[in-house]
Amino acid sequence: xxxxxxxxxxxxxxxxxxxxxxxxxxxxxxxxxxxxxxxxxxxxxxxxxxxxxxxxxxxxxxxxxxxxxxxxxxxxxxxxxxxxxxxxxxxxxxxxxxxxxxxx
Numbered sequence: 001x002x003x004x005x006x007x008x009x010x011x012x013x014x015x016x017x018x019x020x021x022x023x024x025x026x027x028x029x030x031x032x033x034x035x036x037x038x039x040x041x042x043x044x045x046x047x048x049x050x051x052x053x054x055x056x057x058x059x060x061x062x063x064x065x066x067x068x069x070x071x072x073x074x075x076x077x078x079x080x081x082x083x084x085x086x087x088x089x090x091x092x093x094x095x096x097x098x099x100x101x102x103x104x
Contacts, residue, residue: 004012
């Protein structure tokens, strides 16, 4: 019996390998599609996170402005109160000096 010819071996290999290779190619194409879909979803989520962080930054900036304004108002009130206390102490010192002169 003569050995299989090269053409016969080639047909046998093509019959076994080609369908498997096509299945691998199809699966790779499917996976590429899934990867592309996942990249799109990641991009969408990334954009959503960036937008959310931008809104948080804006809110923090507004709160910072409000707090700065309130601190400035409190500083003005404290400055006014300190001036009034200084005036009250000065008046008290003058009154004590006058009382000492009068001899009370």
